[in-house]
Structures are given as structure tokens and as C-alpha cells.
Amino acid sequence: MHSSPIITVRALVKQFGRFAALRGVTAEFAAGGLYAILGDNGAGKTTLLRALAGLVQPTRGSILILGTTNLRAVCHELGYMAHPSLLYDEMSGMENLSYFARLYGITEDRSCAAAMTAVDLDPGLTRPVVQYSQGMRQRLSLARALLNDPEILLLDEPFSNVDAPSAAAMVSLLAQMRAAGKTIFVVTHQASLLERTADEFVWMDAGQITSRTASWGRCEST
Amino acid sequence: MKRQAEGDECRHENSMKRAFPIFAVLTAVLLSYALYEALVAAPTEQTMGNVQRIFYYHVPSAWTAFLLFFINFVCSIQYLVRRDKVADSIANWVAIVLGVAACAAAVVIRPLPSGVEPSSVATTGLAITGLYFLVKRYFSGSRTDALALVTAEVGVVFCTVVLVTGPLWARPVWGIWWTWDVRLTSTLVLWLIYISYLMLRRFSASGQTPVLAAALAIFGALDVPLVYFSIWIFRTQHPQPVIGGGGSIDPRMLHVLLINWLAFLCFAALICWSRYRLEVLQREVEEIHAMKGLQDPRSSG
Amino acid sequence: MSKPPGAVAGVIQATLAKDLRLEWRSKDAINSMLFFSLLVVVVFSFSFDPNAEESRQIAGGLVWVAFLFAAVVALGQTWARELRNQVLDAYRVSPAPANSLFLAKALGNFIFVAILELLMTPLFIMFYKLRALGPAWQLIPIAALGTWAIVVNGTFFAAMSLRTRSREIMLPLLLFPVCIPALLAMVNATTAILTGELSAKFWIVLLTTYDVVFTIACLLLFELVLHAE
Numbered sequence: 001m002h003s004s005p006i007i008t009v010r011a012l013v014k015q016f017g018r019f020a021a022l023r024g025v026t027a028e029f030a031a032g033g034l035y036a037i038l039g040d041n042g043a044g045k046t047t048l049l050r051a052l053a054g055l056v057q058p059t060r061g062s063i064l065i066l067g068t069t070n071l072r073a074v075c076h077e078l079g080y081m082a083h084p085s086l087l088y089d090e091m092s093g094m095e096n097l098s099y100f101a102r103l104y105g106i107t108e109d110r111s112c113a114a115a116m117t118a119v120d121l122d123p124g125l126t127r128p129v130v131q132y133s134q135g136m137r138q139r140l141s142l143a144r145a146l147l148n149d150p151e152i153l154l155l156d157e158p159f160s161n162v163d164a165p166s167a168a169a170m171v172s173l174l175a176q177m178r179a180a181g182k183t184i185f186v187v188t189h190q191a192s193l194l195e196r197t198a199d200e201f202v203w204m205d206a207g208q209i210t211s212r213t214a215s216w217g218r219c220e221s222t
Numbered sequence: 223m224k225r226q227a228e229g230d231e232c233r234h235e236n237s238m239k240r241a242f243p244i245f246a247v248l249t250a251v252l253l254s255y256a257l258y259e260a261l262v263a264a265p266t267e268q269t270m271g272n273v274q275r276i277f278y279y280h281v282p283s284a285w286t287a288f289l290l291f292f293i294n295f296v297c298s299i300q301y302l303v304r305r306d307k308v309a310d311s312i313a314n315w316v317a318i319v320l321g322v323a324a325c326a327a328a329v330v331i332r333p334l335p336s337g338v339e340p341s342s343v344a345t346t347g348l349a350i351t352g353l354y355f356l357v358k359r360y361f362s363g364s365r366t367d368a369l370a371l372v373t374a375e376v377g378v379v380f381c382t383v384v385l386v387t388g389p390l391w392a393r394p395v396w397g398i399w400w401t402w403d404v405r406l407t408s409t410l411v412l413w414l415i416y417i418s419y420l421m422l423r424r425f426s427a428s429g430q431t432p433v434l435a436a437a438l439a440i441f442g443a444l445d446v447p448l449v450y451f452s453i454w455i456f457r458t459q460h461p462q463p464v465i466g467g468g469g470s471i472d473p474r475m476l477h478v479l480l481i482n483w484l485a486f487l488c489f490a491a492l493i494c495w496s497r498y499r500l501e502v503l504q505r506e507v508e509e510i511h512a513m514k515g516l517q518d519p520r521s522s523g
Numbered sequence: 524m525s526k527p528p529g530a531v532a533g534v535i536q537a538t539l540a541k542d543l544r545l546e547w548r549s550k551d552a553i554n555s556m557l558f559f560s561l562l563v564v565v566v567f568s569f570s571f572d573p574n575a576e577e578s579r580q581i582a583g584g585l586v587w588v589a590f591l592f593a594a595v596v597a598l599g600q601t602w603a604r605e606l607r608n609q610v611l612d613a614y615r616v617s618p619a620p621a622n623s624l625f626l627a628k629a630l631g632n633f634i635f636v637a638i639l640e641l642l643m644t645p646l647f648i649m650f651y652k653l654r655a656l657g658p659a660w661q662l663i664p665i666a667a668l669g670t671w672a673i674v675v676n677g678t679f680f681a682a683m684s685l686r687t688r689s690r691e692i693m694l695p696l697l698l699f700p701v702c703i704p705a706l707l708a709m710v711n712a713t714t715a716i717l718t719g720e721l722s723a724k725f726w727i728v729l730l731t732t733y734d735v736v737f738t739i740a741c742l743l744l745f746e747l748v749l750h751a752e
Contacts, residue, residue, distance in 0.1 A: 024516075102534060
């Protein structure tokens, strides 16, 4: 982890009416790291991730990604995975991926097949996504986030409802991506899965970052 | 420095507060005078008799409603372009060009189409430009949206008056309740559009309301001229426009009409002012709640 | 950051192809819409006795009101699939321009509503014994322009109503007032052709103006509506 930070967040505030989801988040994240974002429900983790993805406009404060505050300009370097699958239930895996690839200007199916194989799914599957198991759906959603080979991955609860072996496979995939130089942000409730892989654990509570630790052990409890 | 700015604000607030009741009294006086003029002093019309007096309510309400909706349109545009500097300067230039072009047209184009006076063309153009920059100067940021809401609400009220007085006038005079003529129908469509605008504001989630409402206002503004032209070809049954040439109007009647228009404008300004103050105060209260939520997360939600 | 035009057309084509393919596969919406159209024609025919002389005069209005109702029900489905798994987020995060999504959806709706019209028209002709006394070929541009007028605004307002409560009622609430001049033009043009009494030329010009003005407005404003959160 060297040189200038890839993402800088300054005094980020996001309010939904009277409710303040983010109450002044300031942080710098260096490139090439795997950051686990942890905290209780309502801590603001999802809102922070969505703000980084450009889906949520901050009420105040600024976000600098790859040197610019214009997030639309760098959106091709971002991969986003959310709690809903962001997929069309009625299409098969390859059909979903080749459609989303087109949105990024990718026309060959090779990258779609490669993305599916990377998450351990068979590109030849013709079943519609609605018939997938939850774990398969999560993996396909991750594949969609990887389609455009982004520099920054923003993953919101990728391991939820996924069985242990699939989760472990996803973690090792993330480790590979990190080794390839990508910066990865994972919001999760299952921090133990990333115990050995994450570079840093970012703890959030009530809309602010309370601490950043290199190891998972937490002294104080909520 | 901050103290002084706050002191200035306070003094400004106080002078506005004192001005309001004075203005209210003046408006009441003006309205009473206008009422007297319309119902008593104005000469009785030859063919229609006393029923014609409703004209002094029908026409000024229409003009007031159109003015208010125009201000709403200006606010909507400004709300949408304020973030984009290029779009903002384009809008500024369009406003300036419109005013200049209207003046030029008034001078150069002869003869103008029937019923249109050069002075009214020039005045309308200058009014457009003037209003655009006045709104920009005095209502910026979130106040643009507050003004948009206020003018929409009050505009709908005046528009309703037009749509009620129209049939009330038409029935005794022409024997029909409604006629699909140009101006009445355009007013009806404008009323429908702004009712849907108010419903959109009510039903949308609070963060997005200003943007969606502004977009709808622009659609409405694009629609009304098209409505006007579509019906213009189709049918015309409304009496000739009395201001700006065309049908002749007795100068005494014109005088009463203008007095009533002035009274209605003052009345509209009064209502808008108090509604605007209310809206701004409500937003300030929300902001205070939001600030509290920001400082102590457990106090909100 | 602007995409080369080839890529924009690619997005439109990919989205349109996907929508058509999905519609063809599930056939939910198509089947229910076809039946709904049939019902509408039958109900109208009962309400306005097709044997009366006046029917020919009002057939233009009847047909277009029926089309409008069918179109509104179809338009309500525009974004149903995208809502299910918050797919719109995936679209917003990608570099694909918002306008491409809009055009693809509008074109898809146009094809869908056109199919409904093609099915309802012979039924109306049959029930009302319609015969065009004027230049019948003009009915094609009228139908195309009129359908586009309803569809382009309908797709835009359907996206707007996504952000509101009472989603289903907001769409007609927003669409109908704005559609009035187009409706007037469509109805009068069709009546002019059917009765052969007047020229439909002015109405066609008005429809074209309406379509151009509102297509531009939708393209300019859709990005704002899509990204309003």
C-alpha cells in the first residue's frame, strides 16, 4: 500500500429527512487493499457503499475517487454488488452477464464466460436465475460486478445466505483480485470469514467510523 | 462580522414583519375599491347587462393565474440548471434574448397580427426577462423550490376561480355551461397539469420532490402552447380579447378591469407571501430536526 | 466522459432485444394485454351502439380512447422487471447513458402498443362497419405519430411514478393532461380521414411537432429522473 489514496472521503454527511445515515465520515483508503466494513444494523455501512458507488448524493462533504469528485467519470472502474441481486430473474446467467457487459461496451462473450468461471459457475447453464440457489445467485451477482474488470469493488453483504464452502471460495477469489491490484470494500456481518484475508477492518457506528484495525479482535463491545 | 450579518438579517426580518400588515390593509382597501368599481361604478354593458360584471373577476384571475404559473416555470428551470454552470448561463442568455427580441419585434414587425399591441409585446418580453432575474436574485437555492410550490398552489386557486366564473358567465349570456374554446380549454388543461403537479409533490418521497416536480412543470409549460394551437384551429367561441386590441372596450371598463387586476395581484402577492413564509419556516424546522439527528443519532428515527 | 455513438446504439439495441426476448418468453403481459384490448373493444361497442349513424362520426374518438386505456395499462408494466431486484441500480452504476435506456424502453413500448392497436383495429372496423372515405393511407402516419406521442411521455412518467407512492394511479394522472393536445390531434385526424370531410394535414403537422418537442424534452430530462434518489 503505497502512494496516494485511491479513495478519499471528507466529512461525508447523508441525511434522509430527519434521519442522518452518515454523520461526518472522513477517511482515506489506499489502493490495493481489502477493507472489511463492519458494524451493527443502521450504522451507515450500506449508505457509505452506495455513496461511493455514486447511487446516493451526499448531503454534505466530498468523495474523491481516482482523483476526481465526478463519480460518473470513473464509473467504469467501479464494480458494485448489493443485497438485492441486481439481476433479471427470467434470464439465464450468461444472458444476464452478456446484457450487463453491453452496458460497459463489452461485446464479446468471452469475458462473461470468464467471469462466470471465476465465481465457479458453469457458463453453459440455461436455467433462469430465479431457479438458482441463493448462493449461486450471490455468485452470479459478484460475477456481474467483475464484468468490466474494475479497479475498485464495492460489495454489500456478499456472503449472506451463502453456504460455508461457497463463501470460502468467494473469499479466496477476493484475495486473488486483491493480489492482482484491485481495491476491495466488503460490507459484511460475517467478519470472521475475512479474518485472515482483510488488510483492514473498518468499524462503523451511528453513521461514523469509530475505529480501523488491522486485525479482527475487538476490545469493546456495543 | 457574523454578528453584524445576523443583526442585518434581524432588522430585515423585522421590517418585513412590519410591512406585511400595512400591505394587507392596503390590499383590503384596494380590493374594496375594486369591488365597488366593478359592481357599482362601472357602466352596464349593452347586450349582456349586469351579468357582464363577472368579467372583472374572470379576466384578472386568469392573468394572475398565468403570471403565477409562469413564475413557477421560471423557478423550475432555475432549480434544474443551478447545478450545471453551462446550462445556467444558457438559460440566462435565453431570458435576455427573449426580452430583446420582444422589444425588437414590437418595433420592427409591422403590422402585428390583429389584437396585438406593440407595447404589450415589448412589455411582456421585458417582464419575462425581469422576472427571471428577479427570481434568481432573491430566491436562490432551496428557496427556489419553496417559491415554486407556493406559486403552484396559489395559481391553482386563481385558476379554479377562472374555471368557475367562466361557466357562471356563459350560462346566462350564451345559454351553455361550457364551450371548448381556445382560452377556456387551455386554462382547463393548465389547471389539470398543475393539479397533477401538486399531487406529484404530495406523493413523491421528499428527497426527489423538487427535481421531479420541476421536470413536470417544464412538460406542462411545453404542453400549454400546443393545447392552445390545437384548439385554436378547432373552435373559437370566447369573445374577442379586450386588452391588446381586437374587440373594442369602453375606456371606463378598461379602467375598472385594470384596477381589479391590480387588486388581484396584490391579493395574490399577499397570499403567496404568507404561504411562502410558512413554507420557509417549515423547512427551517425540518432542518433543525435534521441537525439534531446529525448530532445525536439516538434522538431521531 | 462520452461514449462513442456505436456503443450507445449497442446499448439501445441490447436493451430492446432483451425486453422483447423476455416478453416473448413469459408472455404474461402480452396475453393479459391482448385479452384486455378485446374486452375494451367489446365494452365500447356495447356502450356506443355501432349501428347508429353517429358512430362513424365518433369512431375516431372511441378508437383512440380505447388505445389510450390499453396503452396506459401496458405502460404501467414498463419498469416492472427492473424494480424486482433493483436492477436500475446496476444500470445507474454503469457508464451507459440514461437516454439509451429511455429510448430502448420507449421503443419497446411502442412496438408493444402498436401490436395491441393492430389487433384492436380490425375488431373496431368489424363492430362499427368502418370505412375510410378520405385517403386511408394517411391513417398509418397518424397512428404511428399518435402512438409515439402516448408512449414517449408514458415511458417518462412511468419512470417518474416509480419514485412515488400510489404508483399505478400516478402514471395516468401525470400522462393524461399532458397528452391532451396529441389526443385532440389524433382524434380529429382520424375523424377527418374516416368522414372524408376535412383535411388531416394540419393535425399531422401538430402531431409531428408534439412528438419532436416532447421526445427532446424526455431525452434531456430523463437522466435527472433516473438518478433522483
